[in-house]
Amino acid sequence: MPLALLPWPAEVETRPGALRLDITAPHEALPLAQHRAVDGPPEGYRLLVDAHGVRIEAADDAGAFYARHTLAQLVGRDDEGFFAPFVDIRDAPRFAYRGIMLDVARHFHSVATIERLIERAAELKFNALHLHLTDDQAWRLALENHPELAERGSSTSIGGDPGGHYGRDDVRRIVAHAAAHHMTVVPEIDLPGHTHAVGLSHPEFAADPVLTPSVLEVVEEFGGGIPVPGEPYTGLAVGFSSLEAGAAGLEGFLREVFAEVAGLFPGPYLHLGGDEALGTDRADYRAIVDMAVRAVAATGRTPAAWHEAGAADLPEGAVYQYWGFVTPSEEHAELARRALVRGGRFVLSPADAIYLDMKYDADTRAGLAWANGPTSVRRSYEWDPAAVIEVPEERILGVEAALWTETIADEETLERMVFPRIASAAEAAWSRPLGSAEREWESFRARLAGLGPAWERAGIRFTRSPEIPWL
Numbered sequence: 144m145p146l147a148l149l150p151w152p153a154e155v156e157t158r159p160g161a162l163r164l165d166i167t168a169p170h171e172a173l174p175l176a177q178h179r180a181v182d183g184p185p186e187g188y189r190l191l192v193d194a195h196g197v198r199i200e201a202a203d204d205a206g207a208f209y210a211r212h213t214l215a216q217l218v219g220r221d222d223e224g225f226f227a228p229f230v231d232i233r234d235a236p237r238f239a240y241r242g243i244m245l246d247v248a249r250h251f252h253s254v255a256t257i258e259r260l261i262e263r264a265a266e267l268k269f270n271a272l273h274l275h276l277t278d279d280q281a282w283r284l285a286l287e288n289h290p291e292l293a294e295r296g297s298s299t300s301i302g303g304d305p306g307g308h309y310g311r312d313d314v315r316r317i318v319a320h321a322a323a324h325h326m327t328v329v330p331e332i333d334l335p336g337h338t339h340a341v342g343l344s345h346p347e348f349a350a351d352p353v354l355t356p357s358v359l360e361v362v363e364e365f366g367g368g369i370p371v372p373g374e375p376y377t378g379l380a381v382g383f384s385s386l387e388a389g390a391a392g393l394e395g396f397l398r399e400v401f402a403e404v405a406g407l408f409p410g411p412y413l414h415l416g417g418d419e420a421l422g423t424d425r426a427d428y429r430a431i432v433d434m435a436v437r438a439v440a441a442t443g444r445t446p447a448a449w450h451e452a453g454a455a456d457l458p459e460g461a462v463y464q465y466w467g468f469v470t471p472s473e474e475h476a477e478l479a480r481r482a483l484v485r486g487g488r489f490v491l492s493p494a495d496a497i498y499l500d501m502k503y504d505a506d507t508r509a510g511l512a513w514a515n516g517p518t519s520v521r522r523s524y525e526w527d528p529a530a531v532i533e534v535p536e537e538r539i540l541g542v543e544a545a546l547w548t549e550t551i552a553d554e555e556t557l558e559r560m561v562f563p564r565i566a567s568a569a570e571a572a573w574s575r576p577l578g579s580a581e582r583e584w585e586s587f588r589a590r591l592a593g594l595g596p597a598w599e600r601a602g603i604r605f606t607r608s609p610e611i612p613w614l
């Protein structure tokens with residue numbers, strides 16, 4: 144019998160026969176499993192289904208959690224009711240970091256939407272939620288030591304859509320919900336570019352907008368007007384804003400911000416952005432990123448940044464998130480090399496594969512296409528994390544799919560962009576390298592089709608891409 148397992152486990156042995164389950168819905172299979180703690184790899188598990196019942200062995204709670212989700216995916220139904228096929232599965236992730244990023248700055252998304260995203264990503268064995276909390280269009284995090292940032296900086300979204308921000312209780316809810324699903328939250332405060340919204344309450348820290356030809360081109364194509372200091376920006380140009388490296392008090396401000404962010408988010412990483420700072424000169428870029436790195440160091444956390452921060456001086460062990468293409472341009476390859484020499488670790492988010500805001504095809508209503516788009520499900524799947532930039536596999540911390548929300552204002556659109564391509568990222572992050580046994584396109588598209596009914600039952604409005612033989 145074909146198994147719709149996703150991501151595909153390390154070892155699967157099927158046997159003839161099935162265990163009848165006395166349940167009325169597939170997810171009820173979850174509590175039925177017994178869990179025994181054993182030695183083994185972090186987040187790994189063994190799932191045994193035979194005539195005696197279901198047995199789960201795992202080294203930690205996350206492993207047992209993933210075993211139960213694998214079991215839920217195995218459950219089938221026939222005339223006599225629900226059953227689980229006899230299997231012996233041994234499984235553990237290829238990479239320790241398996242992330243999904245949500246941009247809540249370009250469009251605000253509610254706590255309830257974020258909670259549902261956490262639940263659905265966790266089912267696919269993701270363990271990190273990266274929240275892009277600040278950008279030119281908004282500052283979405285209410286801070287006690289700097290309430291003015293969110294008060295003045297979160298009133299709108301792109302296109303003048305409704306704004307919003309997260310208070311302390313919202314953050315606590317998100318962090319707790321993530322933890323209950325074995326996910327950590329990585330907060331991002333983006334700098335030195337993407338900071339127009341900071342200038343709404345702190346004009347003293349904001350450099351004048353730099354209106355490069357590419358900025359003006361985006362204004363021409365998408366509207367939204369030219370950014371005006373002191374006024375909320377509702378267009379989708381990037382690269383025009385910058386913090387002012389020489390501004391008095393900037394370093395102290397960044398320390399206060401990162402200190403409070405660290406208090407709100409207990410995870411190991413603080414993301415300081417560093418991307419697309421096209422309006423910041425190189426010396427200023429390094430100076431400001433250095434300040435942010437010192438601010439993060441003071442919290443005891445590990446700095447994470449987009450890979451352009453290879454041009455700055457991040458400490459050994461810092462995490463660089465690579466967003467270039469699967470085949471890097473020389474410029475991006477060089478930045479990655481510099482990060483490697485500095486002892487960096489990498490999270491791979493190749494934009495032409497797993498930027499979930501790229502259109503699927505020319506007919507996709509929402510989405511952008513700049514990253515070699517449109518991006519078919521097949522293209523989102525057929526790449527391997529170890530074959531993108533030249534780094535040894537042990538320096539690859541993991542993989543992260545990113546959902547930018549310039550064109551994504553509501554939860555239905557979010558779901559249509561995230562599902563099904565999130566499944567491609569799940570396999571890149573968890574399963575063995577591309578080309579091994581089931582980690583290839585034909586197997587994937589059949590298994591993905593098998594997951595469709597479960598997504599439907601869960602009310603997920605996924606894109607029924609014609610590349611997948613949906614049931």
Ligand code: TNX
Nearest residue numbers: 381418419449466500511547
């Ligand atoms: C690039 S690549 C961005 C974002 C945009 C996104 C849209 C990178 C780190 N930044 O600012 O939202 O493209 O696809």
